[in-house]
Amino acid sequence: MQKLFIEEGRRTPAIMLSSDDKLFYIKGASFPEDVRQMYYPVIDWIKKFTEKIKSGKCKIFNKDNPIYFQMDLSYFNSSSAKFFYDIFYELKQLESEGIPVIVEWFYEENDPDMKDAGSDFSEMLEMEFVFTAKKE
16 A cells, blocks of 8 residues: 655644555644645545455554554644544554554653643543653
């Protein structure tokens, strides 16, 4: 499956979605002027990816080889949060296929609000998140 890479901008994060490389991340700040334009291609890619796994066309991920999705955000607005929820929701559907999805949520040690935001997503979606504090 062709990877999706979006370069980081002043108001937008870097996004890498590559099943072949087993790289899935969103890094940076997310407060785009047009959040739909930013995240619709991401949601579309995730939907195609999950459908490929469900149809048996992508067999590199399994219970012993989970999907790790990294979230390393310095800031995000509420509009972005809605799309993050949608991304995680789509990935969570893979659990019924026996494929664990683990979200690694990075946060600055001195930013408990960012850690709390990740905890909120984890609880709402009933997904496994691993929280990693970044040292200053």
